[in-house]
Amino acid sequence: MNIILIGDSGHAKVIADNVISSGNQVVARLDDKYTVLFQKDDCWYGPSSEVHSLIEKESAKVIIAIGSNPVRRKIVESLSLQPNQYATVVHKEAIVSPSVTIGHGTVVMPGVIVNAAATIGNHVILNTRLVIEHDCIVENYAHVSPGSMVTGGVKIREGVHVGAGATVIPMKEIGQWSIIGAGSVVIDDIAEFSTAVGVPARVIKSEENAVKTVNR
Template sequence: MNDGVLLIGSGGHASVLLDMLIEQKINILGYISPLPAINQKLFSDFHWFKSDENILQFDKTVVKLVNGIGSLPGNTLRADFYNKYKDLGYSFATLVSEEACVSRYATLEEGVQVMRGAIIQTGTSVGYNSIVNTGSIVDHDCTIGSNNHIAPGVTISGQVTSKENVHFGTGSSIIQSINVNENVVVGGGALSLKT
């Protein structure tokens, strides 16, 4: 098979990723979902594989997976999928919207997705399989853990550290130098002032 990506999922998050992949002219080998695409017009030009097991027909040395499974508080499906296919030797594409602003001195680990309008400043690192969603801001020198979801409109000030599996709810704000423990949900619109 030719080098390219397989999109996992066909819901809302996968739709946004597919739009970004098309815009960046990335070779899309198809999408994998047990259910029909929500946005059938967007997905209509791509091959639909109906089972995760279809992934195994692709050479893991040339295909990359794009994790289009959305992230919700308390739901581990996205992380479970990532871990399963990493253990099988597959790689995940890191995807950054052309309309995001990411410092060349920031570090994005494997499978990170940075959506339109997001800003990631210098000295920040974002752990594997994390989402920095639409219009969110991660300021300087932050350490964002793996499997984090920074929902739309979140503001994270400088030198914030988050552990694994943190969900920053839509519109929440974290002031500088806060430490956020693993598996924490920061509620939508919340203001976090202390560790």
Template sequence: MSRIVIVGAGGFGREIFAWLRSSPKFLEREKIDSIVYIDDRDHVSGLPAPCIGTIEEYVPSGNDKLICAIGSPEARQQVVEKIEARSGVFVQFLHDLALVGINVVADAGLVVCPNVVISSDIRIGRHVHINSNCTIGHDVVISDFATLSSSCNLTGAVEVGESAFLGTAVTVIPGKTIGAGALVGAGSVVLRDVPPGVTSFGNPSKSYGLRNV
């Protein structure tokens, strides 16, 4: 049997615990018998599962399967690279209520929350987070460490660059590109390409200078 190690015990980490508990097919398939946290903050309390130590001190064991629950793309990448350098193994977690179509290729560390629809002919990179109720249209490409907050709608042939962050309920019309490291604010409707590294928001979405990371 194996245990899930949730990396990060903040709000998203607590959500991940709930989504795991409501995904019995995933738990059975991965042969999971326990769930724990690691987190670098002092005195983490009120968690639904034990916190066994810090990220800095964590040493992977052979039966550990990791899920990174750190929302910031940049912070997530830093932590993942530290743990992977110690031979930690990150799994893909797709909630039992996610719907995945044909010819979908995804790399390690993908997190897909409940009621997500991923259609066909889609490429998803490493450690991408897709939150609840998102819709991913055909021929979409989502690059490493990107984050889609809840209820985003990516229509056909959209490209999302590495470490881009889309806020809640962002809609991107067909064929548009969200550049690497860009931040698109909640509720935005993207009608034109968003350049790399900028902050963009509104309906229609407009760019307002470089993102502060």
């Protein structure tokens, strides 16, 4: 499968490796730091506005290769592509149960384990060597960082960022667009638009007006 990446920075390099290792080919790297479309080493570079013509020209699908959850969502909304125009890429070294559901635009990195009956949404990043246990829900635009452990029955709502090496104990819920700090241990539900850090994780910031910020 031919893949167009939206984004050409550090995270995009990791996504590109993931695409290639999965037997696919990166045919374009689009980023608004470019002002014109050009080709180099059999790959197209240019602004993201070129995506529609390149999808047809290269018979390609798209991945948003941006680590920031709000930015990723903003780009998806601005492009107005159909769900079937996005790819889902699972690294060959990931272990994903056959009973798992994974949405479009999602990338599963090497060493990831996703166990039975988990549901993974659209445009999610499951980063290197994390574990998503049975019956978890990870909603759209979430990013679970390397080395995290999400235990059984956890709900990670839209736009959540779970920091590297964090742990969430069973049956807890992390509200939409919240941030869990690296190495934290979540033992209680976390309200939406919160930042929680520590062992055990405690909310250090709660943004009542964050809904307006996210929806701008």
